[in-house]
Amino acid sequence: MSAARNPEAGPPGEAGRPRPSRAERRRQTEERILASARREFAERGYERTTIRGVAGAAGVDPALVMQYFGSKDQLFRQAVHVPAGEELPAEPAEFAELLLSILGVKLSGQAATMPLLRSAFTHPEATEAVRASLAAQIAQGARAIPADDPELRSALLVAVLLGVTTGRHLLELDHLRDASPEQITDLLRPAFQALIRGSSEPDA
Amino acid sequence: MSAARNPEAGPPGEAGRPRPSRAERRRQTEERILASARREFAERGYERTTIRGVAGAAGVDPALVMQYFGSKDQLFRQAVHVPAGEELPAEPAEFAELLLSILGVKLSGQAATMPLLRSAFTHPEATEAVRASLAAQIAQGARAIPADDPELRSALLVAVLLGVTTGRHLLELDHLRDASPEQITDLLRPAFQALIRGSSEPDA
Numbered sequence: 001m002s003a004a005r006n007p008e009a010g011p012p013g014e015a016g017r018p019r020p021s022r023a024e025r026r027r028q029t030e031e032r033i034l035a036s037a038r039r040e041f042a043e044r045g046y047e048r049t050t051i052r053g054v055a056g057a058a059g060v061d062p063a064l065v066m067q068y069f070g071s072k073d074q075l076f077r078q079a080v081h082v083p084a085g086e087e088l089p090a091e092p093a094e095f096a097e098l099l100l101s102i103l104g105v106k107l108s109g110q111a112a113t114m115p116l117l118r119s120a121f122t123h124p125e126a127t128e129a130v131r132a133s134l135a136a137q138i139a140q141g142a143r144a145i146p147a148d149d150p151e152l153r154s155a156l157l158v159a160v161l162l163g164v165t166t167g168r169h170l171l172e173l174d175h176l177r178d179a180s181p182e183q184i185t186d187l188l189r190p191a192f193q194a195l196i197r198g199s200s201e202p203d204a
Numbered sequence: 205m206s207a208a209r210n211p212e213a214g215p216p217g218e219a220g221r222p223r224p225s226r227a228e229r230r231r232q233t234e235e236r237i238l239a240s241a242r243r244e245f246a247e248r249g250y251e252r253t254t255i256r257g258v259a260g261a262a263g264v265d266p267a268l269v270m271q272y273f274g275s276k277d278q279l280f281r282q283a284v285h286v287p288a289g290e291e292l293p294a295e296p297a298e299f300a301e302l303l304l305s306i307l308g309v310k311l312s313g314q315a316a317t318m319p320l321l322r323s324a325f326t327h328p329e330a331t332e333a334v335r336a337s338l339a340a341q342i343a344q345g346a347r348a349i350p351a352d353d354p355e356l357r358s359a360l361l362v363a364v365l366l367g368v369t370t371g372r373h374l375l376e377l378d379h380l381r382d383a384s385p386e387q388i389t390d391l392l393r394p395a396f397q398a399l400i401r402g403s404s405e406p407d408a
Contacts, residue, residue, distance in 0.1 A: 121325035121374060134371075135378050153391055155380040156368065160395075162375075163367020164360065167338075170325060171366075174339050176359040187357055187402075191364075191395035198391075 030068055033058045035101075037079045042104030042181045046076060079105050081133075088144035095144045096192040099157060100185040106165045107181040117170060134158050147198025157195055164188070234272055237262045239305075241283040246308030246385045250280060253312075283309050285337075292348035299348045300396040303361060304389040310369045311385040321374060338362050351402025361399055368392070 020028070036058035040049045051072055055062040069075040080102055089095045120130035141154035164184065167173045176184070224232070240262035244253045255276055259266040273279040284306055293299045324334035345358035368388065371377045380388070 118325060121322060121370075127375060131375050131377065134375065138378060149387070149391060151379040152383050152387060155371065155377050156388070156391060158377065159367040159371035159380060160364050161367070162371055163363040163365070166325075166370070167359065167363035167366055171331060171335050171338065173335065173359050173362065174342060175355040176363060179356050183353070183356060184360070187353060187360060187399065190398035194394035194398050195391065 026068075029058075029060065029064070033060060033065055033068065033075075034079055037075050038101040038105050041076060041079060041108050042101065042185075044108070046072075046109035051075070076105070076109055080109070081137075088140060090144060092146060092193065092196045095141075096189065096196050099141075099161070099192055100189060103161050103164065103188070104181040104185050106161065107168055107184060117166060134162075145196055145198075147196070153195050153198070157192065160188070160191075160195075230272075233262075233264065233268070237264060237269055237272065237279075238283055241279050242305040242309045245280060245283060245312045246305065246389075248312070250276075250313035255279070280309070280313055284313070285341075292344060294348060296350060296397065296400045299345075300393065300400050303345075303365070303396055304393060307365050307368065307392070308385040308389050310365065311372055311388055321370060338366075349400055349402075351400070357399050357402070361396065364392070364395075364399075 033054060037049070037054045040054050040057060044053070049072070051065050052062045054075065055065045058065075065075065069078060089098060117130075120126045138151060138154045138158055141157060142150040145153050147153060164176070168176045168184075237258065241253070241258045244258050244261060248257070253276065255269050256266045258279065259269045262269075269279065273282060293302060321334075324330045342355060342358045342362050345361060346354040349357050351357060368380070372380045372388075
């Protein structure tokens with residue numbers, strides 16, 4: 001494991017390092033809230049997740065979550081979408097965990113994603129919108145993949161997320177519909193790691 | 205590698221073994237034709253695959269392929285569907301290769317699968333038909349998986365096939381649309397093996 005980009009390497013404003021800007025501190029807080037939202041949505045599902053619970057797990061006031069994200073639905077949408085232009089973890093294992101946590105949220109929250117997904121398969125304009133959004137995610141993911149063919153690997157990861165979400169929520173495949181998000185992400189972990197690293201050997 | 209179920213363990217009718225029945229010999233020939241069809245469709249795509257080419261690669265007369273399968277379209281449909289009740293390879297590596305070869309065919313043949321897939325997402329009756337067919341495939345695949353949670357693993361493999369096929373043909377995701385079936389199946393191989401074996405360690 002490289003020590004690069006460890007967000008907990010020290011408190012902000014430590015000796016010798018410039019104190020982070022207000023915008024940077026806000027970004028860090030938003031990231032902490034989103035990480036906590038992904039855990040809560042994945043563990044409890046969309047319905048049982050509360051703004052209060054997410055705020056508590058992130059160590060912030062619920063009012064701050066509302067101020068930053070507006071509503072539970074908005075928070076969910078942000079939690080399943082990696083913001084364009086955001087840097088992704090450069091460590092393959094960390095990148096795999098981020099993808100798995102996003103998948104966990106998608107699996108837990110049926111209501112919010114299915115209408116979009118269904119219309120993506122039927123209305124040409126919706127197909128184009130989804131295609132453009134996924135293309136941006138693919139390009140972004142590719143930059144975090146150290147193996148050969150990073151764009152194609154990134155596209156395959158997006159396709160796996162798509163297939164598993166569609167299979168659970170839209171086609172309601174047996175077992176896939178009934179399993180918990182954790183069971184699914186646990187079984188997929190070695191496959192994700194293999195796709196990201198370009199080898200099926202664990203790197204630990 | 206276990207020696208069980210090696211189809212090339214010896215010529216039929218060898219000393220001490222009963223000569224296979226006419227039905228059994230026909231089944232073996234059909235299997236050889238389907239294996240050759242999967243290779244041809246995956247390498248050449250649907251349009252450029254010919255009954256003559258498939259027959260040549262399987263070492264049989266083109267008329268026999270027509271007699272058994274009726275048309276190129278029927279042959280394609282058989283090649284992408286594992287017949288219900290058929291025994292799958294008990295070796296994880298062989299099972300992974302069979303799935304990858306079926307995926308290769310699905311990726312190469314756009315015309316034949318997309319209307320079915322699109323309608324599966326839009327018409328409730330079609331959804332139900334596709335769901336039932338995939339449920340049978342999931343149950344069958346589970347019997348070939350030696351790891352824990354075989355049904356859920358099998359459902360995940362089906363979901364990956366679904367996602368990659370949909371991503372290429374229906375959403376036309378960048379890179380996924382332009383890659384060759386071989387490039388895609390090569391990158392997915394370690395992920396499939398990890399899902400089937402329940403570990404990301406190669407077994408060789």
